[in-house]
Amino acid sequence: MTLKFDWTRHLTSRRGVCGGQLCAAGTRVPVAVILDSLAEGATAADLLHSYPTLKPVHIRAAMAYAAALAREQELTPLSPYARQARRESSRRVG
Numbered sequence: 418m419t420l421k422f423d424w425t426r427h428l429t430s431r432r433g434v435c436g437g438q439l440c441a442a443g444t445r446v447p448v449a450v451i452l453d454s455l456a457e458g459a460t461a462a463d464l465l466h467s468y469p470t471l472k473p474v475h476i477r478a479a480m481a482y483a484a485a486l487a488r489e490q491e492l493t494p495l496s497p498y499a500r501q502a503r504r505e506s507s508r509r510v511g
Contacts, residue, residue: 424485427478439482441475444468451479 429442438447446468454464461476
């Protein structure tokens with residue numbers, strides 16, 4: 418099954434925004450926050466209420482991104498800043 422929804426149009430990674438983390442385009446809401454919230458049982462309506470800059474398409478894009486990650490061994494980040502942010506956060510954890 419091939420999905421035609423292009424999540425790359427709705428998610429961005431910019432060096433000066435949230436340390437280069439992948440975020441909903443035009444917001445400072447990281448995709449990880451969206452996905453973590455959904456995994457914890459939040460609904461799309463909950464997210465839209467908690468983060469007024471989010472749009473339903475951002476939530477759909479975050480889920481499409483997660484599905485793409487599940488299908489691929491390694492999904493290339495949208496920018497080198499996303500890869501750098503991921504490495505920095507993993508160094509802080511352990």
